[in-house]
Amino acid sequence: MNLNDTLSNSISKSTIEVFSTMLSLEVEVTESLVEKTLPEATDGLVSFIGVAGVWAGTGSLACSKVLGCLICSQMLMTESTSIDEDVLDAVAEMTNMVIGSVKTELEQTLGPLGLSIPTVVFGRNFSTKSGGNTDWVVVRFRCDTEAFSVKMCLTPSEKVTHVIPHSLGQTCAVDG
Amino acid sequence: MESDVLVVDDSAAIRKILQRVLRQTGMAIGTIHEAGDGQEALEVLKSHKIDLVLTDINMPKMDGLQFLSAMKAAPQWNSIPVMMITTEGGETKVGEAVRLGAAGYVRKPFTADQIKEKLAGIVELALPI
Numbered sequence: 013m014n015l016n017d018t019l020s021n022s023i024s025k026s027t028i029e030v031f032s033t034m035l036s037l038e039v040e041v042t043e044s045l046v047e048k049t050l051p052e053a054t055d056g057l058v059s060f061i062g063v064a065g066v067w068a069g070t071g072s073l074a075c076s077k078v079l080g081c082l083i084c085s086q087m088l089m090t091e092s093t094s095i096d097e098d099v100l101d102a103v104a105e106m107t108n109m110v111i112g113s114v115k116t117e118l119e120q121t122l123g124p125l126g127l128s129i130p131t132v133v134f135g136r137n138f139s140t141k142s143g144g145n146t147d148w149v150v151v152r153f154r155c156d157t158e159a160f161s162v163k164m165c166l167t168p169s170e171k172v173t174h175v176i177p178h179s180l181g182q183t184c185a186v187d188g
Numbered sequence: 189m190e191s192d193v194l195v196v197d198d199s200a201a202i203r204k205i206l207q208r209v210l211r212q213t214g215m216a217i218g219t220i221h222e223a224g225d226g227q228e229a230l231e232v233l234k235s236h237k238i239d240l241v242l243t244d245i246n247m248p249k250m251d252g253l254q255f256l257s258a259m260k261a262a263p264q265w266n267s268i269p270v271m272m273i274t275t276e277g278g279e280t281k282v283g284e285a286v287r288l289g290a291a292g293y294v295r296k297p298f299t300a301d302q303i304k305e306k307l308a309g310i311v312e313l314a315l316p317i
Contacts, residue, residue, distance in 0.1 A: 102201045
């Protein structure tokens with residue numbers, strides 16, 4: 013299994029677990045793909061969190077205003093109908109937990125990684141772009157009637173060594 | 189006798205969830221104080237008598253490990269039990285927290301039952317019920 017497949021599986025598993033545990037919401041994977049860093053117009057909420065270490069990159073969760081309010085309502089057990097600080101904070105924290113879980117799983121293969129403090133953006137018809145020409149592993153989900161996506165890009169920030177050796181015959185995520 | 193608790197997390201959402209869970213534990217909880225980072229948390233400790241601390245690790249300004257280290261270095265605070273609640277699942281930061289004297293840790297995402305179970309063990313050892 014190569015790194016993109018490992019990332020895709022880990023994002024799927026972590027997202028399903030975090031939504032179920034923290035929000036009691038079931039989500040299903042609708043699509044998994046690899047995208048180039050092309051800017052795309054977006055409406056709604058996008059949350060970013062940086063990953064740093066021997067490998068570096070970014071994790072992101074993008075969802076509609078409706079789903080952002082649902083996330084907040086389920087998390088805080090209150091009714092949220094418009095975007096406010098609570099909604100932004102709840103979406104940022106969900107991103108932190110999803111990408112944090114992915115990070116923990118990846119560390120078994122890639123070695124120690126650090127996470128930044130998440131940033132969340134809300135608006136209409138805005139574009140996002142990251143530096144470089146990195147592939148993004150994108151997993152799209154459905155939660156009730158709302159679609160959302162979790163993306164992650166990760167590249168070696170220096171010559172990658174096998175921090176944790178794998179046993180003979182085991183497939184290596186780093187070597188792909 | 190009621191126990192006053194300090195909840196430290198840069199996420200207001202997590203602080204609210206933990207407040208709710210603490211009120212559901214059956215423990216005699218008095219005031220629940222909040223702080224958004226380690227620096228704010230130290231200020232709360234200076235001005236209030238705290239019986240239990242729940243803290244995140246990854247926070248701006250002063251992270252949970254720096255905060256824990258500062259607490260354990262201060263004789264007036266070093267016996268207060270500290271539970272870490274964090275997305276960190278790796279050995280490095282969690283191991284460091286335990287080495288610094290954390291009484292326990294729960295990994296995010298968490299259920300209310302996981303928090304209650306872990307707190308029960310800590311409270312049994314350190315606090316009046």
